[in-house]
Amino acid sequence: MLKVNNISFGYHRDYWIFDEISLELKPGEVLGLYGSSGIGKTTFAKVVAGYLKADKGSIVVDGKTPLQKGRNPVQLIGQHPEKTINPRWLMKQVLKESGDFSAEFLQELGISQEWMQRYPSQLSGGELQRFCLARALVPETRYLIADEMTTMLDAITKAQIWETVLQLVEQHQLGMLVISHELSLLEKTCDRILDFQELSGGSSAF
Template identity: 50%
Template sequence: MLLEAKNITFSYTKKKTILDNVSLGIEKGERVALVGPSGCGKSTLSQILAGYMKPDKGEVYFDGKLLPEKGYCPVQLIYQHPEKAINPRWKLGRTLTEAWEPDQELLDDMGIEKEWLTRYPIELSGGEMQRFCIARAMGPDTKFVIADEMTTMLDVITQAQIWELLLHIVDKRNLGMLVVTHNPLLAERICTRVIEFDKM
């Protein structure tokens, strides 16, 4: 089992439990989609799987070990709103190299143009920013990618572009992948296994 969540329980307030004893396992070589309407807890689960939040109960294992709390996380999350995942005060070149130094090959793979590096996020479109978020998260220690509604805010052409690029890299580097989406058609298109959230 590459990434495994065991008996995750989580609630924001005492009244309502968002995740109640949820378990999920993803094998090596699988590309899994998690489908469900918004507000059902998909995003919360992906934040927990990527180590952004700690569950009230339960554990997340990566490659048989507990997900590390400090240091570079092998599970990286690509977020729904790229503009929120990028420091608006930084030029994009700085954002890109925050985690590691991507080589030219990766920039070409991601379709990132040289002149974008000297711009501020506000001068780029969502699709262009999302490319930076992906490239930034593709460091050599990244073994698993969670895409949380990664292209929901983008138009369909950009969506298809971004997925084409990301899937190319994921295949090349043999990374594990979890796709969180509300769009079942998209899930079917890109994943080997589809899990419906309410049936978990």
């Protein structure tokens, strides 16, 4: 289980971006986190995934505090895949950095072998996002955070990616935190939904 225990984060002491938020995510569960843009959801995601350090509180993954070295069992996928990929590398190099992936797994994610010889600028946002998913879904991953993962994609690509991701989550019994301002998306994909703005004062479920 992923346990977020009363975490707070701010850039200075007089202003908290969020304060004393707690939640629990079970293996195999898809949990939605709803909130409007600009209220700190992305910062919260980065703290839970280990990109930023909480000023207060703790994060426990399957009974352990995540290690600073090695691959984090909590992986984050954001809405701008182009910002997380080296533009000078061929896509085969991008994947190689994270490990070896079977042809079957890449096919399952809808990644064409033809894309391997292309640079990021030669692929669409949806195609790049599939590579980000592949890099996140390594064997060490137990929990996945999708922060507005498909917001920038067209409706068809969005549906295809969500179908694939939810199948993999169920197959590997991953816990998944879906962060979005689209309540309709959360209602379609999640087992339960929490309101980000209300978490500080006690969780509210839809």
